Amino acid sequence: MKITGAEIFCESLRREGVKTVFGLPGGVVLKIFDVLCQQKDIELVLTRHEQGAAHMAEGYAKATGRAGVVLVTSGPGMTNIVTGLADAYMDSVPLVAFTGQVSTDLIGNDAFQEADNVGISRPCTKHNVLVKDVRDLAQIIKEAFYIATSGRPGPVLVDIPKDVSTARAEFRYPEKISLRGYNPVIGGSKQHIRQAAEEIMKAKKPMIYVGGGAIFSNAADEIRELAEITQIPVTMTLMGLGSFPGTHPLSLGMLGMHGGYWTNMAMHHADLLIAVGARFDDRVTGKLSEFCPEARVVHIDIDPTSIKKTFHAHIPIVGDVKAVLRQMNIMLRSMDGNPAKIRASRAPWLKQVEEWRTAHPLSYKQDDKIIKPQFVIEKLFDLTKHEAIVATDVGQHQMFAAQYFKGTKPRTWLTSGGLGTMGFGFPAAIGAQKAFPNRMVLCITSEGSFQMNLQELVTCAEQKLAVKIVLLNNGVHGMVRQWQDLFYEGRYSASLLGKMPDFVKLADAYGIKGLRALKPSDVEPVLKDGLKHRGPVLMDIHTDPYENCYPMIPAGGAQHEMMLEDPPELNRGKKGGTQKRKVDEGDGVLPA
Amino acid sequence: MEHIISVLVENKFGVLARVAGLFSARGYNIESLSVAATLDPTTSRITIVTIGDDRIIEQIMKQLNKVVEVLEVVDLTETDFLDRETALIKVHTKPEHREEAVRIADIFRAKIVDSSLTTYTIEITGDVDKVEALINMLKPLGIKELIRTGRIGIARETTRTASPRREPALLKS
Numbered sequence: 001m002k003i004t005g006a007e008i009f010c011e012s013l014r015r016e017g018v019k020t021v022f023g024l025p026g027g028v029v030l031k032i033f034d035v036l037c038q039q040k041d042i043e044l045v046l047t048r049h050e051q052g053a054a055h056m057a058e059g060y061a062k063a064t065g066r067a068g069v070v071l072v073t074s075g076p077g078m079t080n081i082v083t084g085l086a087d088a089y090m091d092s093v094p095l096v097a098f099t100g101q102v103s104t105d106l107i108g109n110d111a112f113q114e115a116d117n118v119g120i121s122r123p124c125t126k127h128n129v130l131v132k133d134v135r136d137l138a139q140i141i142k143e144a145f146y147i148a149t150s151g152r153p154g155p156v157l158v159d160i161p162k163d164v165s166t167a168r169a170e171f172r173y174p175e176k177i178s179l180r181g182y183n184p185v186i187g188g189s190k191q192h193i194r195q196a197a198e199e200i201m202k203a204k205k206p207m208i209y210v211g212g213g214a215i216f217s218n219a220a221d222e223i224r225e226l227a228e229i230t231q232i233p234v235t236m237t238l239m240g241l242g243s244f245p246g247t248h249p250l251s252l253g254m255l256g257m258h259g260g261y262w263t264n265m266a267m268h269h270a271d272l273l274i275a276v277g278a279r280f281d282d283r284v285t286g287k288l289s290e291f292c293p294e295a296r297v298v299h300i301d302i303d304p305t306s307i308k309k310t311f312h313a314h315i316p317i318v319g320d321v322k323a324v325l326r327q328m329n330i331m332l333r334s335m336d337g338n339p340a341k342i343r344a345s346r347a348p349w350l351k352q353v354e355e356w357r358t359a360h361p362l363s364y365k366q367d368d369k370i371i372k373p374q375f376v377i378e379k380l381f382d383l384t385k386h387e388a389i390v391a392t393d394v395g396q397h398q399m400f401a402a403q404y405f406k407g408t409k410p411r412t413w414l415t416s417g418g419l420g421t422m423g424f425g426f427p428a429a430i431g432a433q434k435a436f437p438n439r440m441v442l443c444i445t446s447e448g449s450f451q452m453n454l455q456e457l458v459t460c461a462e463q464k465l466a467v468k469i470v471l472l473n474n475g476v477h478g479m480v481r482q483w484q485d486l487f488y489e490g491r492y493s494a495s496l497l498g499k500m501p502d503f504v505k506l507a508d509a510y511g512i513k514g515l516r517a518l519k520p521s522d523v524e525p526v527l528k529d530g531l532k533h534r535g536p537v538l539m540d541i542h543t544d545p546y547e548n549c550y551p552m553i554p555a556g557g558a559q560h561e562m563m564l565e566d567p568p569e570l571n572r573g574k575k576g577g578t579q580k581r582k583v584d585e586g587d588g589v590l591p592a
Numbered sequence: 593m594e595h596i597i598s599v600l601v602e603n604k605f606g607v608l609a610r611v612a613g614l615f616s617a618r619g620y621n622i623e624s625l626s627v628a629a630t631l632d633p634t635t636s637r638i639t640i641v642t643i644g645d646d647r648i649i650e651q652i653m654k655q656l657n658k659v660v661e662v663l664e665v666v667d668l669t670e671t672d673f674l675d676r677e678t679a680l681i682k683v684h685t686k687p688e689h690r691e692e693a694v695r696i697a698d699i700f701r702a703k704i705v706d707s708s709l710t711t712y713t714i715e716i717t718g719d720v721d722k723v724e725a726l727i728n729m730l731k732p733l734g735i736k737e738l739i740r741t742g743r744i745g746i747a748r749e750t751t752r753t754a755s756p757r758r759e760p761a762l763l764k765s
């Protein structure tokens with residue numbers, strides 16, 4: 001029996017085990033939405049903006065490891081998800097985005113709500129396809145899910161013209177697929193893995209440097225095993241947080257621009273670097289010519305283009321991180337694996353790292369007048385007993401969260417790393433909460449980022465999702481203000497947000513509980529109250545607009561040359577500029 | 593250094609855009625590009641001449657391999673290969689230059705494929721040095737228009753019996 005393209009779409013999604021689709025309807029996808037509302041297996045989460053849908057699908061995918069699914073209309077529907085696609089492409093998030101397209105006979109005619117969806121998305125998707133014949137639809141959907149979730153994951157866009165969704169064809173869902181030009185390497189070269197294991201046994205000052213690839217590959221157990229049997233300290237990139245417990249004695253936390261002093265010093269002095277699913281991003285390396293100058297480099301990555309892209313690798317291993325580490329751990333155990341001996345030989349290095357850690361730990365000074373953002377994150381970390389799923393936005397609050405919320409499990413840290421998308425956090429938290437309605441999901445955000453997708457408050461309320469929004473409200477684009485203070489002589493060009501909405505009233509308008517903390521003593525009661533509440537909560541926490549995030553490697557600086565505190569000559573906002581700062585009572589901006 | 597990269601791709605909508613877009617997005621050069629179907633109508637061959645140091649060429653090869661519709665990537669420059677280019681050159685021919693133009697074409701075994709009272713159009717096929725040499729020879733006559741196909745390349749068979757260009761060496765080996 002022949003069924004319509006829209007029915008083939010739904011049936012294919014069901015075969016892929018899709019439970020949730022994030023989207024928003026429009027003219028050319030009405031047939032698909034019409035079929036969706038007549039079935040029960042797949043739930044549609046109606047967002048208020050397509051960008052929200054894309055980030056929700058990302059949050060869903062990051063938290064579950066399954067592909068997030070987006071369904072939007074042509075033209076503006078598609079262009080509104082471009083940021084989400086670019087974000088997912090940078091951070092290797094498995095996403096399948098279905099976009100409507102005008103009928104095939106109208107394509108190219110500048111029809112109403114027409115956009116070149118495959119053309120626009122080509123540079124920000126792993127793969128994309130325009131479906132020209134309904135008979136190809138099932139095959140294309142199968143391939144889309146396979147490509148999105150295998151190898152180095154990423155977003156795939158499937159563009160479905162209106163007449164393809166209404167045309168009929170026999171439904172045959174392919175059992176398996178083989179793509180002539182796409183076969184990710186999994187195993188890794190045995191010879192190189194052995195070489196790497198030998199280097200590890202010889203190294204005096206080794207470091208394990210873990211990126212987001214370890215999370216996608218579910219390699220947390222293997223990393224822990226590797227670290228423990230070899231007693232090698234582990235540092236994580238922003239994307240890799242959670243792949244190794246932040247509370248583990250061998251964890252050195254995050255490295256890079258705002259990484260720990262001890263972490264970056266350890267990297268700088270390391271004689272062996274074991275890079276695991278990481279890509280030597282500029283925010284990690286700082287000045288490349290002075291990055292890890294003494295280290296031999298073992299680089300394990302499923303994406304060959306990540307290897308030797310920016311930094312050399314002495315032993316490149318192309319393969320799935322989990323599969324490679326499993327083999328490596330077996331080899332290491334069979335080598336001269338006397339645990340006591342390894343422990344003893346590693347002791348001087350670990351002692352050195354601890355000395356760096358004690359010399360310059362993370363620090364801030366909390367007085368009784370003004371709330372420090374770090375204090376809020378530390379309290380949150382304690383109150384949630386280290387167990388929450390945390391979604392963040394982008395900026396200072398993100399870095400503070402990365403430093404102080406020492407997550408212990410993979411897939412509990414959802415953040416926009418590569419693209420640095422403000423507005424990512426809140427929808428991502430909604431997506432994660434949709435996947436896990438009974439887990440604690442926090443959205444750590446700031447007034448700047450939150451206002452970029454706050455329309456999804458209503459989606460959150462409507463879906464009865466108990467996201468806890470912790471809004472660190474300092475009335476400024478904090479990271480921009482920090483850079484202006486440090487590098488632009490304190491001229492605050494467009495970083496002061498001036499008039500701020502009343503976030504508690506805003507929450508109320510959407511039927512969401514709103515709480516406010518103005519002074520340090522409010523923090524704990526507000527957090528406790530908010531976390532206890534059964535529904536969604538917005539906690540508006542007014543923090544110090546002048547707190548800076550340290551340590552900091554200035555852009556282009558060398559990794560061991562960190563700023564650890566405000567320089568004495570720092571002259572905040574004193575050197576003119578035309579922007580006047582508005583200080584209104586209760587609007588979130590505290591007087592200087 | 594210059595490299596000739598031969599890319600076998602699926603003959604599908606948008607593949608050329610993806611390959612070309614990869615070069616522009618990552619700031620790689622394309623010196624010349626030529627595309628056509630192969631013996632198998634489901635695949636096409638893209639020949640790209642590009643310039644870059646070893647690190648860039650390695651990235652280009654890897655990035656091309658990553659494209660889902662790309663089936664095979666070969667850096668011909670790493671192998672023993674042949675490359676050819678065709679050019680059509682329309683030269684001005686004043687009456688006193690018509691003989692000279694024919695002579696030059698003959699030297700290069702080029703063909704005059706079109707003529708008018710004031711121009712000849714000369715077709716030349718050869719490696720890049722030969723094409724450029726002819727162009728230089730014709731320049732003093734005045735070139736009205738010049739069209740080049742871009743280079744295509746093919747690896748030499750390792751089991752070949754003889755090749756006119758390298759005969760002496762081959763007979764020895």
